[in-house]
Amino acid sequence: MFNNHSLMFLVLHFIVICIAADEFHPPETLSISFASRFHKTNWRSRALSHGDAVTVFNVEMYGAVGDGIYDNTQAFERAWNAACVAPKAVLLVPRKKIFLVNNLVFQGPCSPGFAFQVEGTIAAPKDPAKWNKKDIWLTFQQLQSFQINGSGTINADGSAWWEGCREEIHTDFVSCKFSQRPVAVHFGNCSRVTVTGLTITNSPNFHLTFNDCEAVKIRALIIFSPEYSPNTDGIDIGTSKHFDVRHCIVSTGDDCMALGNGSSHILIKNLTCGPGHGISIGSLGKFNSSAMVSTIHIDGARMTGTQNGVRIKTWQGGSGMVKDIQFKNVEMINVNNPIIIDQYYCADTPNLCRNQTSAVQINGVTFINITGTSASQVAVKFACSDTIACGGILMKDISLKLSSGGQASSFCENAHGITRGDIFPPSCLKN
Template identity: 40%
Template structure:
């Protein structure tokens, strides 16, 4: 009888353990991105995150083991001159066609210098392809080379399970575009310039360990894509280079950006319309305009973003820290947003929501209270943010009078002026503003 009781007890413990583990592993991996309204700092889901990390390590190991069996397609074998002065675009196109058509292959760019005109690496392709960029790709700087497509330099589109890596450099050679920008030369008309690297309509995409510099305009853009992992990017351009966003996310869902260093003349990361479940971790940002959601609602458009999380960032010497920016007259929403574990150093606007953005050059600005619609902002959490502000106002919520910001939470905030004086917080039209723990500065008007 004692043996039977022991067996029944052991079996019960096994069943309970199995149910617990199975339930944990069935958790949606994207739930960690959504805002939790509990005051606790811990996001939970540790068991799943550890399992997910182990799974990623296993996948990386399998990928490494399989790489030895993949066919290597070297651009030099297809006629690339690799001297940095002769156009190598045709060689890259031929090599790509071979990789895409055959599958089970790696497009290899050795440690040489290559000059490239605009190229579109299009799919769909046969499964299991990679692009290993070890050399330096330099963009052609003659604007006439971009007559057919003035918005792009290198594009990967309509590809599933693509892996791009290698430690190489993509140089957008953007000086000629910057000099002719209306922001640098007031006599020039305002027009768009090429994005250096674009991933369009890709699925299950991994991009890691690349240097992207001196883009004509945006450095790297992810658009209309799904299930994207980005890590180990170094993005660099002069502080006065116009519109040179580092990483731009639009109409993309389930994207993780991690362990990247970004310093440009515009936003380090910009997240715009149609983006859902975006997570950025361990980001170093500066110089530039900070990490931005928006702008949203331009031209009275309806824009929606949700499930945005920035967890772990060092932001220094930037115009903004973490920002949400929406145009007057737009519609839609920006919701379920969390900024946490962020260090600020000499940032002009460390925490800012601007729901009344208006470019006076393009149209007259509406008067406060006259707007008929707005991109509504709700469920935003700022947690564990500290450092220094280059201005007296470290926290600024400039929300719509008719469509106020809703459910804004500040938790464990410690921001002071660069010289050590107390900073200010200005809050206009915020509905349900809450504080948890030490929060400094606090809004005088709530």
């Protein structure tokens, strides 16, 4: 029997598939019209159409059994190795079947234009003791001109990994029985990659991560884990550039999206987020490290019931810079911290966090058309370093009210910038 949460998940999945069939032209606002977005094009047929004739490598032809019980790790390896070297190849995971696999590394380089088509379900072992590795479940590395798409599901089945986890209220500090919990899907050293249409769910740790990647398109993903699942970030990007992320729905126990050190030229459009911790740049500068993040543009997002809305977080003692950041056209619905810059971030126990004089510099951050409701009194919070203040902040057309009614407020510490248009709550920036 479906509960309300299950029904909403299915509806959201239907919406994303409809959007994915529409060439990904983003609307000006986040509202979605079923009539205007739905096309008769069959998503599976469309995803398998690559223009010229292709060779389909069905994993079942290499010994895979989709009963949810049989271990298909070696069968998937055989199928990948055969398809990887073939011209115009599609590796197919057929629909309506569940294929259990253990930790896998999908190694490139492969022939240009190689596609991994997931229509069924790829599932991880339920028992953590049966995992072969404890860091990453599915790894894709050294791939160029590669796409992974389909209407299927990648289910990391992480519930057993979450046992004994405890999160401090309104912080990012989590202690768990398993100190090392694996990432579900990781891309490393890849370029010209497209990820489209999939559902990724129940990761033991982060769901989808990228490092040392370039020219990546992400379209119409659903990423879903329970609100109580610890550190289950949706999409994390680090040491990577030139990403285009559109029409994704993320509901997890941590950041919906996180942009880490080395991220640059990232465009995010029409993201639906909640529950979770919102969109975060950082954390940066931990252990006195240097960080550089630049040219991150978020245009169109809806945050519902999240711990944070749009956030930049840095540790004391770091160095480097965050610059050219834009948050635009974001709707907040009962969000705890709708707008927040925190240069005093500390996810460890309080006695390990000490005051330091150096900090990652934050300069050139724009907030445009941020509207909705705040669950906390302070809807706008800029807590910046005593020695390296935040500068170049622009706020334009801000309207944030308390969810409970009444007036919200702003808090500024060492934050400098200007405002344009109507600003509510009133700005506390220093000119």
